[in-house]
Amino acid sequence: MSNSHPYCSNKNCRLPAPHIINQIKIASKLTWKQLADKFETSERTLRRHARQSDKENRKIKQKRGRKRKIDGLLLDWLRECVIAINKIKPTAQRALAEIFNCSQSTICLSLKRARVVYKGFTYQSIEQLRLKNRAKINYFINVTLPYLLAIGANIFFLDETGFRCNMVLRKGYGWKGLPTIKQKFGERGKNHTLMFLAQITNGEKVIHWRLIEGGMKTQDFHQFLTDFNPPNNGKKNVVIMDNLSVHKATKSCAKLKLPTIAELLVSKNVEPIYLPSYTPELNPIEKKNNILKGDVRKAEARTKERLFSVIEERVKFFQKEDLTKYLDNSVKECLMKLDATSPTENDKYFWHTERWHKMCQGSRHLAIIARTFVLQDMQLLKN
Secondary structure, three states: OOOOOOEOOOOOOOOEOHHHHHHHHHHHOOOHHHHHHHOOOOHHHHHHHHHHHHHHHHOOOOOOOOOOOOOOHHHHHHHHHHHHHHOOOOOOHHHHHHHHOOOHHHHHHHHHHOOOOOOOOOOOOHHHHOHHHHHHHHHHHHHHHHHHHHOOOEEEEEEEEEEOOOOOOOOOOOOOOOOOOOOOOOOOOOOEEEEEEEEOOOOOOOEEEEEEEOOOOHHHHHHHHHOOOOOOOOOOEEEEEOOOHHHHOOHHHHHOOOOOHHHHHHHOOEEEEEOOOOOHHHOOHHHHHHHHHHHHHHHOOOOHHHHHHHHHHHHHHHHHOOOHHHHHHHHHHHHHHHHHOOOOOHHHOHHHOHHHHHHHHOOHHHHHHHHHHHHHHHHHHHO
């Protein structure tokens, strides 16, 4: 018979591969005896050789290299254990190596495979986790904002930020292994406060801002709102701001013989709405302030005039930009933080699962941490 079929992986065997023999047997409908005569071998040898295909299919091939010490379920334990412990205090890889009874290099490689990296925190005010404040946040996101968008209201957000005249870039390129040095003035210079109020919409919008020297006082904020001219298009005007004391000034306005902030806004046909406490991420102006500070650092503004021109250039860009994306990102960021740290859904926490308790039985260190988590959850729920 011609040797046109691929041969077996065994170099000493001149028969075709086992799965090829099985295919020939089914297609030709020959008996094993007739097939053995064509291959010039015995029927017993041919049957044994054909059975090798079933064995190879059932055999689990081992990957190259040494067998991993932390894999499968144990790798899941390591990933969830590191993330859970890190919420209480930073844990070194050496301590994890003692817990999992392996070397530090094994922990390092296993964390890479588990896609767990050491990175900077995204901070969240712990007051957001209190049930009363969570209810206010959910009401603002699920009721207030959808209602304002549904009626087509003119939505304005307001916030303030500070600038120094010695601000420089924080990062830059340099040689590996050597420090990247950037010169900076030792004198911080005068502080400048930017009051920024912008309409969140796509298209023509009203952006009102003012740059002053020093900190913002009640008289400065009152004058800023006095100069604000909301659109008179028959729609409801709303200004959303945080709970800064100046934003709710009453006694200080009375001393200056001025109407209160609320009365001033009502006289301009504007309704003030205050954000839930400790939720700056819900204000899209915070993200614009970060962009403005980045521009000031690049320009290295040293005078108030230069600072004013840099902000003015960026405001022209904001006039053409769709500002609704900043509001979408703000809401997503707040919801992400709440979903990641929800004290009312303890079944999602790793330290409330059977897997965590089994690990705690073999480690006194983990048992202490587990009790700490439970006490924290109880305290949050009480508040």
